[in-house]
Amino acid sequence: xxxxYLVATPIGNLEDISxxxxxxxxxxxxxxxxxxRHTHKLLDHFQISTPMLSYHEHNKLSRLDEVLAALAHGxxxxxxxxxxxxxxxxxxxxVRAALDAGFPxxxxxxxxxxxxxxxxxxxxxxxxxxxxxxxRKLKERRSLLEQVAAVRYTLIFLESxxxxxxxxxxxxxxxxxxxxALARELTKLYxxxxxxxxxxxxxxxxxxxxxxxxxLVIAGNHSRQAWDEEQLQVALQQAITEGRPTSQAAxxxxxxSGWPRRKIYRLLTSETGIGAMQEKE
Numbered sequence: 463x464x465x466x467y468l469v470a471t472p473i474g475n476l477e478d479i480s481x482x483x484x485x486x487x488x489x490x491x492x493x494x495x496x497x498x499r500h501t502h503k504l505l506d507h508f509q510i511s512t513p514m515l516s517y518h519e520h521n522k523l524s525r526l527d528e529v530l531a532a533l534a535h536g537x538x539x540x541x542x543x544x545x546x547x548x549x550x551x552x553x554x555x556x557v558r559a560a561l562d563a564g565f566p567x568x569x570x571x572x573x574x575x576x577x578x579x580x581x582x583x584x585x586x587x588x589x590x591x592x593x594x595x596x597x598r599k600l601k602e603r604r605s606l607l608e609q610v611a612a613v614r615y616t617l618i619f620l621e622s623x624x625x626x627x628x629x630x631x632x633x634x635x636x637x638x639x640x641x642x643a644l645a646r647e648l649t650k651l652y653x654x655x656x657x658x659x660x661x662x663x664x665x666x667x668x669x670x671x672x673x674x675x676x677x678l679v680i681a682g683n684h685s686r687q688a689w690d691e692e693q694l695q696v697a698l699q700q701a702i703t704e705g706r707p708t709s710q711a712a713x714x715x716x717x718x719s720g721w722p723r724r725k726i727y728r729l730l731t732s733e734t735g736i737g738a739m740q741e742k743e
Contacts, residue, residue: 464491464533466560468553470546470572473675474649476507483570484508491536494529496543496551512539522552526559533565544675546574550594550620575648576618579677583616583643584657586682590616596629596678603629604724607636611722614682621676627667633680634660638716638723641681647674689719698729 467486472478487493488510494517495501501514515532517525517540532538542551560567576592591610596619597603610617621629626644633642642663644656652674656666660680689697697719701711708730716723 463565464535464537465566465568466529466533466557467537467539467568467570468547468557469539469541469570470574471501471504471541471544472649473544473573473575473578474647474653476504478573478649479504479508480570480572483572484510486537486570487512487539487541489537490539492529492532493539493541494525494556495541496547500543501541517552517556519552522555526556529556530559530563530565533560533563539570544573544575546572549574549576549592573649575645575675575677576620578648579643579645579655579679580616580618582645582655583679585616585641585643585679587616589614589682590618591682592618595620595622596625596632598625600628600632603632604636607632608722608724611637611716612683612720614684616682617678617680619678619680621678623671623673623676626672626676626678627664629678630660630664630667633678634664634713634723635727636722636724637680637683638713640717643679644672645677645679646672648677650674683720689721694719694721694726694729698726701730 467490469483469486471483487505490512493501493512493514495514496518498514498516505512515525515528517529529538540547540553540556542553547553548557557567580587580590591613593606597606639659639661642658642660644663647653656663697715701715708727712723712727712730715726
């Protein structure tokens with residue numbers, strides 16, 4: 463009976479692969495690879511000639527029986543294009559199927575972009591929430607951010623270069639002006655980690671759009687306790703009385719109250735927003 467090995471591969475620098483990973487890749491009977499062309503470059507670099515089978519998002523279910531059949535005759539390694547397989551890449555279904563069929567599953571740990579970005583972010587690492595890629599559609603993206611606005615854990619997201627500017631604005635709009643680390647091209651020649659506030663990140667990447675693979679690490683909500691509606695109402699009324707700019711007031715109140723910035727902004731700009739809260743009492 464074979465073993466299914468989950469082998470982490472480099473996210474950029476080929477020297478980051480472990481000696482154990484190379485040994486496993488050379489000894490297994492088959493490598494299930496997200497992109498065989500990509501993995502072929504890695505294997506060629508280290509002079510490994512193990513046969514490969516494509517296993518990606520579009521064929522992951524149809525290939526299950528074929529991989530399980532290979533496991534019946536020997537060991538199989540699963541690799542993604544970069545990093546740890548099954549983390550935001552195909553793999554969960556194969557792991558579940560292998561376990562259900564009675565095959566051992568063993569991790570070969572190594573590079574991981576979310577963890578690499580987290581530990582260099584300068585933000586708390588004792589508790590964090592990894593949520594993969596932010597949704598592409600604005601409504602779904604903002605809905606997700608509103609769900610985690612009150613979470614105290616450090617938040618980790620992946621994002622593509624052409625959507626990062628819009629995502630930074632949504633993060634700022636919903637979460638307030640929190641601290642962020644934007645890590646791109648980690649372990650590669652043009653590695654960069656930007657650290658600062660979300661407003662600073664927006665200005666920075668508006669002027670010079672980000673390129674390459676991007677990981678966003680955002681500070682959690684560290685307000686001591688979310689305000690109740692009465693506390694929020696007082697703050698909203700004070701902001702209106704003082705004539706503070708709506709966007710500025712929404713960001714400041716969100717940071718202090720633990721309420722989503724987007725909802726506060728809506729209350730400040732709605733003729734019925736504060737009144738509706740008052741009618742509840």
